[in-house]
Amino acid sequence: MRHHHHHHHHGTEKISADLKNIYIIVIVLIALYIAFEAWMGFRHNALTLVSDAGHKLIDVFSLSLTLITFWLSTTKARKNYTWGFRKLSVIISLFNAVLVVIVAVTIIWESIEKVIEPGDLAPDGGAISITAAVGFVVNCIAAFLLSLKRSHDVNTMGQFIHTLTDALVYVGMVISGFIIKWTGLAVIDPVISILIALFVLFNIWSVLKESFRMSIDGVPSSVHVGELLDQVRAVPGVREVSDLHIWPVSTVENALSATLVLDDSADRTAVTDTVKAVIKTCGIENSFLETR
Template identity: 45%
Template sequence: MESHQHHHHHHVHNHQIDSLNNVFKISIALNVLYVAIEAGVGFYAGSLGLLSDAGHNLGDVFSLLLALLAFRLAKVHPTARYTYGYKKSTILISLVNALILVAAVCLIVAESIHKFSHPAAVDGTVVSWTAAVGIVVNGLTAWLLMRQQKGDLNVRGAFLHMAADTLVSLGVVVSGLVIQQTGCVLVDPVVSLVISVVILVSTWRLLKESVSLSLDGVPSSLSKGEVCDLLRNLPHIEDIHHVHIWAISTTEVALTAHIVLGNMEYMESVKDDVRRTLAAKGIAHCTLEMELSGCDCRCKDCE
């Protein structure tokens, strides 16, 4: 039974990865096409702003490619040296993507401050129409990623990139229309600063969790105390200690624990109960050591 459940889990997980691979391929193709259009219009209109934004969107394509690479690495089989395969690289890539988002915000803020002191004439019509295309492309990409973004940090990072770009494009459309009607070019950096704050707030959680998982912290979806309490309440378990919970990848969680029993004849049934309980909490990999009560090696790490 245990072997069947483990196989079923990985079958479903691999199906999800294959589905996400297709989403990312479509998203990359859409964004490459938009970068080409934006760069072409920028050259035609002589707009440095559009050319700069095309470069920014090219960076987003790079982030999507990184996320796609993460899914490919997650499927690499374990080796004698890397016994979990390259699953941990998915966490490192999510951290890189979070840092890219922070860097993008810093660049937007720096450019906005520069525009306050050096306002430049902007062709509101050209900028607005081009940015409107960006809303469609980035919004569609964000929509494709939205359903899956809660279950994987890399998908969440890509979703935030696309949602942020949708906001930026929306801000550009609004500022372009206002500039076209009023001629007030300072509205452009004001809108950019507001958008920067929104992006930074939404990125903070991604950055925080990526750093935490990189340091083998307990995933935010789990509570160590709650897991310990659930296991202590199972039949025949007297106590649990030396509990460690960490992420193998952005989607897989592992646990090791010492289980204290009053009677070793229940060991196999307790193992089955523990694995079922942990699987229900999203912990698919567990290593358990059974101990007979009376051992003096308990600790208070679950309290």
């Protein structure tokens, strides 16, 4: 029986100072907008604005997480943390997703109460439109900055698309502000607020599912076990694969361990090297193989 251990690589390429700076600028820009939006929301009794401030707060968490993940994915091994702190990116992701659900559900609850029992203070439609217009501009700037580096990695592409989608949400908010101003229908405010919260819940569901799965060492959705097994079994000399384990090391890096049952005539080193190369093309950087 022989063991092949290969030294693991870092999951991501070195991240450029440019990309880091773009994330920092976008995070600061949106954080400033959140402060403005929440202040306007409470001042003008507009649930739509409070609800969206909650939504953007989550976006800032998610942008920060992406930035932190770039850094965590290159942390070095140490005596009692042999994988570095890479897995922390998964835990942060799960925490973030749970937080989003709590905030969204709270907002929906508050909004329903407002629909059933509207207060004496009517929301200011004009304030909603003006604030949302500022939000539209802020998101367009953020989307433009992210678009400069959107081909860097899947996270940045996702953030770019998300920011564009949010810009559209602001167009809708500007319009609903005008409708509230013209018609005086206060109920539009909590209804829009519920729609925003539902939109957020819809967007976070896949993140929640994936980060939960990754936190209990399930196979990340980027890895297709069936295809991987087919490809490994197709390597000449491999008779069977057993004791297969696939788990995430961080949100951007995976590991695999397995026992390969080889043909008696097979060159163990050559077959193992080929299998490792095949596994790498399936998105798994670290493989630990035992041959039999």
